[in-house]
Every structure is written in C-alpha cells, then in structure tokens.
Amino acid sequence: MHCIRKVTDDLWWVGANDRRTPLFENVHPIPRGVSYNSYLLLDEKTVLFDCVDWSAAPRLVENVEHLLNGRELDYIVLHHLEPDHGAGLWAVLQRWPGATLISSLAAQRFMDQFGFAPIQAQRITAKEGERFSFGRHAVTFYAAPMVHWPDVMVSFEETDGVLFSADAFGVFGALNGKLFQDELDFPHDWLGEARRYYANIVGKYGPQVQALLAKLTALEGRLKLLCPLHGPVWRSDLDWFIEKYDRWSKYQPEDHGVLLVYGSMYGGTEAAAEALATALTERGVETSMYDVSTTHVSQLIAESFRCSHIVLASVTYNMDFYPPMRDFLEDMRALGLKGRTFAVMENGTWNPAAGKLIEAFVTGQLEDCALLESRVTMKSTLKGEQAGELEALAEAIAHSVKREA
Numbered sequence: 451m452h453c454i455r456k457v458t459d460d461l462w463w464v465g466a467n468d469r470r471t472p473l474f475e476n477v478h479p480i481p482r483g484v485s486y487n488s489y490l491l492l493d494e495k496t497v498l499f500d501c502v503d504w505s506a507a508p509r510l511v512e513n514v515e516h517l518l519n520g521r522e523l524d525y526i527v528l529h530h531l532e533p534d535h536g537a538g539l540w541a542v543l544q545r546w547p548g549a550t551l552i553s554s555l556a557a558q559r560f561m562d563q564f565g566f567a568p569i570q571a572q573r574i575t576a577k578e579g580e581r582f583s584f585g586r587h588a589v590t591f592y593a594a595p596m597v598h599w600p601d602v603m604v605s606f607e608e609t610d611g612v613l614f615s616a617d618a619f620g621v622f623g624a625l626n627g628k629l630f631q632d633e634l635d636f637p638h639d640w641l642g643e644a645r646r647y648y649a650n651i652v653g654k655y656g657p658q659v660q661a662l663l664a665k666l667t668a669l670e671g672r673l674k675l676l677c678p679l680h681g682p683v684w685r686s687d688l689d690w691f692i693e694k695y696d697r698w699s700k701y702q703p704e705d706h707g708v709l710l711v712y713g714s715m716y717g718g719t720e721a722a723a724e725a726l727a728t729a730l731t732e733r734g735v736e737t738s739m740y741d742v743s744t745t746h747v748s749q750l751i752a753e754s755f756r757c758s759h760i761v762l763a764s765v766t767y768n769m770d771f772y773p774p775m776r777d778f779l780e781d782m783r784a785l786g787l788k789g790r791t792f793a794v795m796e797n798g799t800w801n802p803a804a805g806k807l808i809e810a811f812v813t814g815q816l817e818d819c820a821l822l823e824s825r826v827t828m829k830s831t832l833k834g835e836q837a838g839e840l841e842a843l844a845e846a847i848a849h850s851v852k853r854e855a
C-alpha cells in the first residue's frame with residue numbers, strides 16, 4: 451500500500467519511515483526511528499528529489515509508481531549521496547532506467563564508489579547558482595559542502611518557495627503520519643532530537659552551516675517551506691528553527707544553565723554530584739544531571755550544545771579519568787564544541803588524578819573554553835566536613851552562570 455503526503459499542489463512526500471534500524475550511522479541510537487524523505491514533483495517533467503535507504507527502497511518505488519500513474523520518471527535530483535539516501539537509487543533506476551540524474555560532481559563520484567547507479571545512467575552535473583526548469587517549477591542549486599559531506603547541494607524551488615535542504619534541518623524520529631511540524635508539538639517533543647541530530651551529525655561543521663545560512667538569507671522572504679531529508683517539513687515558523695541552526699552553528703548555548711555529568715564506580719562520585727546539583731538548584735541555577743556510564747554520548751553532546759556550563763565529576767581510573775568520560779570529552783573535541791565554562795569534581799581512593807587531567811584536556815584540547823578554579827577533590831566519598839568546598843564550587847558556578855546570562 452502506498453503512503454504519501456501532499457506538500458504543495460504539485461509536490462508530494464514519497465519517502466519512508468524506519469523503525470527497525472537501532473543505530474543511525476551504526477553509532478547513534480534512534481529509539482523513535484527515523485524518516486528518509488523523498489519528494490516527487492509532478493510537472494511537465496516528473497522529478498524525484500532524493501531517494502531513501504536501501505531497506506526502504508520498495509516503499510519509495512511503490513509511492514512513486516502510484517503517483518506517476520503510468521508516466522515515466524524524467525529526473526532524479528540527488529542532493530546528498532550518503533547511503534541512507536543514495537542506496538535506494540539502485541532500485542529506482544531498476545524501475546525507471548531512463549531517468550536522468552542531477553547532482554554535484556562529488557555525488558556522482560560517490561554513487562560510483564558505492565555502486566548505486568550503473569555507469570551508463572544519464573547524468574547532469576549541477577553547479578552553484580544553476581537553474582533547471584521542469585515546467586511550471588524551476589529549482590536553483592546552491593552548494594553546501596560539508597553540511598555534512600562534501601557532495602551536498604541544496605536547491606530552491608521558486609514558485610512555491612520550497613528549499614530542499616538535504617540533511618540540514620534534519621531530525622531523528624519516524625513521522626507516524628505527521629509530516630508537517632505544525633502537526634507536532636515540536637518544541638516539546640522534537641527539539642531535543644533535532645539538537646541531538648544537529649550536534650552529532652552536523653555539529654563539527656558550524657562554519658559551513660553558517661555559509662549555507664548566509665545563502666538562505668539572500669532568498670529574502672521567498673522561503674516558504676523547508677523540506678529536509680529527515681524529519682518533518684516546515685511550512686510555518688521557519689525562522690524559529692533557522693535561529694536554532696544559527697545558534698548551534700555558532701556554538702552559542704541555548705540555555706544559561708549547567709550540564710552535570712558524573713562518572714561513578716561505587717556511588718561516591720554520584721552522591722557528590724547530586725549534592726552539587728542540589729546546591730545549584732537552591733541557587734536558582736537550571737541543572738541537568740546525567741550518568742556518563744548509562745547515557746549515550748550523543749545525548750551528552752546534544753546537552754553540551756544546549757548548556758552554557760558543564761560540570762564533570764569523575765573517578766580516577768588507571769591513573770586517568772574514567773574511560774566513558776574520556777569518550778565524552780573526545781567527542782566534544784571532535785565536534786568542535788567551544789565557548790563553554792567548565793568546572794570539575796574528582797574522586798580517587800588513594801591518588802585522585804582525574805581532575806587535573808580533565809582540566810588539562812579542557813584547556814588544551816577544547817577551543818575558547820573557560821575553567822572555574824574551584825575543583826572539589828574527594829577520597830572515595832565526599833565528607834561532611836567538605837561541605838564548605840561544595841558550597842564554594844556551587845557559588846562559583848552560580849555566579850558564573852548569572853554573569854553570562
């Protein structure tokens with residue numbers, strides 16, 4: 451059975467939802483699934499904008515076949531060739547071998563590397579600013595390299611003001627029949643997954659996202675719909691979501707508050723972290739607390755993009771800091787997180803060393819990050835007589851949060 455949604459008079463969503471794949475890119479958990487969005491334009495020419503993952507290709511073909519109703523597929527536009535979109539191309543070309551592919555040159559190279567299209571498939575290379583007309587509708591292509599692969603282009607359809615934005619503005623989560631963001635409580639139910647998608651998939655490439663946003667600014671109010679490759683289509687409040695992207699890509703925090711992440715083997719560090727969270731809450735500081743051992747690092751990274759302050763509480767382990775805490779810090783470095791203020795708590799039963807090493811990582815490996823010098827050290831557990839140290843740390847953090855707000 452086909453499953454489609456009308457986007458505009460001539461444009462249809464023909465993609466698919468995936469609720470079976472446990473890990474996106476085999477790394478990031480997607481318990482709510484993910485959508486692979488494809489769009490079909492029925493004009494004087496018929497145009498498929500992007501494909502889907504291999505696992506969803508039969509549904510894409512069925513949807514397109516239903517809407518074409520016997521017409522041929524003339525063009526396939528490929529904004530991005532990562533296999534969650536490119537792998538389904540093979541099935542589409544099996545069904546409509548005469549379709550002409552329009553993509554960047556890098557995308558053509560990738561489709562050959564992956565083997566997604568036969569060498570004899572007809573291809574057109576799209577370049578920056580190039581316009582293609584399909585009848586009543588025309589699209590202009592804009593390069594968006596490294597948002598988040600080098601092949602990426604977006605295209606703007608001028609009649610209805612549709613931006614086909616590739617992975618930009620993507621979100622984790624299957625759509626469950628609700629294609630448009632105004633059919634969802636997006637700020638409440640989806641923003642967290644949008645942030646987790648952005649921070650982990652695109653987060654490293656803030657300057658490249660800024661370059662793309664500058665091109666969107668030039669569209670001067672003509673932009674009416676955002677059609678990304680994952681997640682809902684935006685037909686209202688576009689500026690709200692674009693502002694999120696602007697903030698994230700500048701590495702500016704959304705909230706002036708504390709992300710408190712602890713790594714605890716036997717509960718001593720956890721108890722100290724909880725005491726700090728309590729002291730911060732009593733001072734009116736919004737604080738979110740996570741166990742580094744049981745929270746996926748993609749969630750911690752998303753929270754790092756949200757919060758202005760990060761407190762790391764870690765045991766000493768093999769004279770280093772806790773391995774999952776190292777994973778978290780390495781991910782922060784890899785994704786280019788910058789401009790945060792850190793504070794540290796450390797634990798060690800005979801030789802606490804984690805704090806100094808974490809502080810060296812923050813100052814040496816992360817860009818433009820500040821360190822509060824009120825480190826709390828505990829041996830196995832935080833003792834009652836150290837209450838003053840804990841209060842001093844909470845006070846320093848609260849003062850810093852309020853100063854930056």
Ligand code: FEO
Binds near residue numbers: 534598617
């Ligand atoms: Fe959704 Fe970069 O692929």
